[in-house]
C-alpha cells in the first residue's frame with residue numbers, strides 16, 4: 001500500500017464543515033472510551049448527557065457571553081493579533097454596567113433610556129480596556145499575549161476589590177456583592193416558541209454575526225484585516241496602517257466582550273458579585289469557540305451553541321453519572337486538538353493506493 | 355587527476371505536474387562527472403522545479419534518476435544528501451542569532467546532537483583553507499553580508515562532501531567581484547571531479563562558466579549543447595522561440611523632456627538595520643517624465659535609500675519632499691496612493707497564500723479592479739500563470755517579480771521607486787519591462803531606479819547617480835556613459 005500526500009490546488013466546498021463534524025465524532029468516541037475504561041460509565045450515559053445539554057434551555061444562557069466574546073475575537077485573530085484578554089474585557093463591561101446602573105443613573109430612570117446608556121458604557125469599557133494592550137503593541141511592539149493576560153488579572157483584582165470593599169452592598173448581609181440594580185434595568189427573557197429567549201442579546205448576536213460576515217466578504221477594512229494577518233510586511237508596503245488594524249480589531253473585540261459583561265449583569269446576576277462567579281472563564285472559553293468556528297462569524301453561533309451545550313451537559317453528567325466537569329473538558333480538549341490536526345487535510349489531500 | 359567525462363547523473367523522462375500545470379514534461383538530461391552543467395531557461399521554464407526534485411523537496415510523478423549507474427529514489431532531503439547531492443538555494447536560510455559554526459552544526463547530524471562546535475570546526479577550517487573561502491566561523495550570522503552568507507551555505511554543502519552540487523541562481527545578489535570569486539571557486543570544485551549544476555536565466559553567465567548548457571522551455575528540454583558550439587543569438591532563439599522578434603522591434607523611445615521636481619532629497623543621512631549610518635548627506639532630485647537611475651553595489655545602501663524614501667525608515671538631517679509634501683507628514687495609505695514601490699525582496703510586498711487577483715486587490719486603489727483588466731495586465735507583462743486564481747506562492751521566481759512590478763505600476767502613480775526591478779527576470783522579460791517603463795514615463799510618470807545592474811542603469815536612465823563610499827554623486831544630465839560611471843566608482 002502506498003500513501004500519497006499532495007498539496008491541494010482548490011479546497012473542496014464544505015470540507016471545513018465536514019472536517020469539523022468529523023472532529024466532533026472522533027473526539028466523542030475517544031472520550032467515551034476513556035470514560036468507560038476509567039470510570040465504567042457506559043457510553044450511553046455520556047451520550048445522553050451531551051444530548052441533554054444540546055436540548056437544555058439553559059444552554060442559551062451560556063451561549064450569550066461565549067458567542068459575543070467569541071465573535072469579537074475573530075477580528076484580532078484574523079489580523080494575527082492574539083487577544084486573550086476577553087476575560088478582563090468582559091469584566092470591565094460588567095463593572096461599568098454595575099457602576100452606571102447603581103451610581104450614575106437616577107434611581108427612577110426608565111428602562112429604554114437607561115439600558116442603552118448602560119450598553120454603550122459597557123462597550124466603551126471593554127473596548128477601551130482592550131485598547132491599552134492594542135496601543136502598547138502598535139506603538140512599542142509589546143507582545144499582546146502577555147499584556148492582555150496581565151490585564152485580565154488586574155481587572156479580576158479590581159472587581160474583587162470593589163465587591164469586598166467600597167461597593168459592598170448595604171442590603172447584602174455582608175456578602176461580597178453590590179446592591180441589586182433597579183429592576184426596570186433588568187433584561188428579562190421572553191417566551192418564544194416555548195423557550196426563554198433573551199430579547200436583547202440573542203438578536204444582537206445574530207446581527208453582529210451577519211455584520212461581520214459582510215465585513216469580511218465585502219468590505220475593504222475586512223480585507224485589510226485579513227491581509228495584515230497573512231503578511232504584516234506586505235500590508236505595510238501596500239499602505240495598510242498597522243496602528244489602525246491593531247487598534248480597530250482590539251477595540252471591537254473588547255467592545256463585544258464588554259457587551260457580554262453587561263449581558264451577564266443585566267440578565268443574570270443583577271448585581272456585581274465576586275468576579276470568578278461573574279465570568280466562569282467565559283473569556284477563555286470564547287477562544288475555543290472562535291477556534292472551532294475556524295474564525296467564521298456565522299459558524300461561531302454554532303460553535304458557541306456547541307460549547308454552551310457541553311457546559312450544560314457537564315452539570316447533567318454530575319447528576320446522572322457522578323462525574324465532574326473534567327469529563328466534559330476531556331471532550332473539549334480532544335475536540336480542539338483534532339480540529340487543529342485535521343486542518344492538515346484542508347491543505348493536503350491524502351490518497352491510499354493499493 | 356581523472357577528468358574523464360563519464361556520466362555521473364542521468365535523469366530520464368522526469369515529469370512533474372502541479373494540478374493543471376505541467377512544470378516538467380519527460381525531461382531527460384545526462385550530467386557528467388567533472389563538468390559545470392548549466393540549466394538555462396526563461397522565467398517559469400521549470401528550472402527551480404528540477405533543482406527541487408534533485409534536492410528532495412518535490413517528488414517526481416514519473417521518470418527515473420540514475421546516479422553512478424544505479425537507480426535511486428529521492429523522497430526527501432535526507433535521501434538526496436545520502437546520495438551525495440547538495441543544493442545551495444537562492445536565498446540563504448541561516449539562523450541570525452547563531453554563529454556560523456553553530457549554524458553548520460545544526461545542518462549536520464553526523465556530528466551528533468550533543469557535540470560542541472569543536473568537532474565541526476576542524477572539518478570546516480580544512481575546506482575554508484583549501485578553497486580560500488574567507489569565512490569567520492565565530493561571527494554571528496546577522497553581522498554577515500549577503501555574499502558571506504552565501505559562502506556559508508556553500509560551506510555547509512561542501513561539508514557533506516557532495517558528488518553533485520546544485521546552485522540555484524547563485525549570482526543574483528552578488529557584486530561583480532564576488533561573482534568572479536564564485537566562478538573561480540566553482541571551477542576548482544569541478545576540477546576535483548564533482549558535478550556542478552548551475553541554474554540560471556542569465557545567458558552571459560551560462561556562456562561564461564558552463565561546460566555544457568541545457569535549455570529548458572515550458573518544462574521541456576530543447577537541447578543540450580557544448581559551450582564550444584554555442585553563441586548568444588542561438589541561445590536566445592532556443593530559450594524563447596518565436597516571442598523574441600516581437601519584443602525586439604517594440605523598443606519604445608521617449609518623447610518628453612523632464613518636467614517639475616516630484617521628489618527631492620536634500621542633505622539626508624540614511625541608516626541600516628543596526629542604526630549605522632550607511633549613506634551620508636544625500637542630495638537627489640527626480641523630475642516628472644524621467645528615469646533617474648542610481649547605481650550601487652549590493653550592500654552599498656540602495657535598499658536603505660529606497661526604503662527611506664518610501665517612508666519605511668527613520669532618517670536624520672536634511673529634508674525629503676515628495677510631490678511637494680514633507681515625507682514625515684505623509685501617512686502610509688497616502689504614500690501607497692502616490693508612489694509605486696518595488697522592494698528589494700518582493701516577498702515583502704506579496705502574499706504567497708493569496709491568489710493573483712487577491713494580491714492585486716491588496717492595494718487600495720486596485721480594490722475594485724475588473725477581472726478582464728487584470729487579465730490584460732497579466733498578458734502585457736507576460737506573467738506565466740494558469741489563471742487569476744492561481745496562488746502567488748506557486749508562481750516561479752521571475753513571474754512573482756513581474757506580478758509585484760505590475761501591481762505597482764498599473765494605476766500610474768506619479769512616482770515609481772524600484773529597487774532592482776528586473777533582478778529575477780529573463781532576457782526578454784527585461785526588455786518587456788523596460789518597454790513598459792518607457793510607456794509609463796511617456797504618460798507623465800517618473801521612476802527612481804535603484805539598481806545593482808550597471809547596464810540597466812546606463813541603458814534606460816535619463817540621469818545617473820552612483821553610490822560609492824557612502825556618498826551619492828549625480829552625473830551631469832545627459833552624461834551617462836559607462837566610462838563616467840566607472841570613473842566615479844574607482
Ligand SMILES: Nc1ncnc2c1ncn2[C@@H]1O[C@H](COP(=O)(O)OP(=O)(O)OP(=O)(O)O)[C@@H](O)[C@H]1O
Nearest residue numbers: 372377397398399400401402403748749750751752
Ligand atoms: N508548488 C507549485 N505549485 C504549483 N505550480 C508550481 C509550483 N512550483 C512551480 N510551479 C509552476 O511550475 C512552473 C515552473 O516553475 P519553476 O519555478 O520551476 O520556474 P523557473 O524556471 O525556476 O522560473 P524562474 O526563472 O522564474 O525562477 C511555473 O509555471 C510555476 O508556476
Ligand SMILES: [Mg+2]
Nearest residue numbers: 401402750751
Ligand atoms: Mg526559479
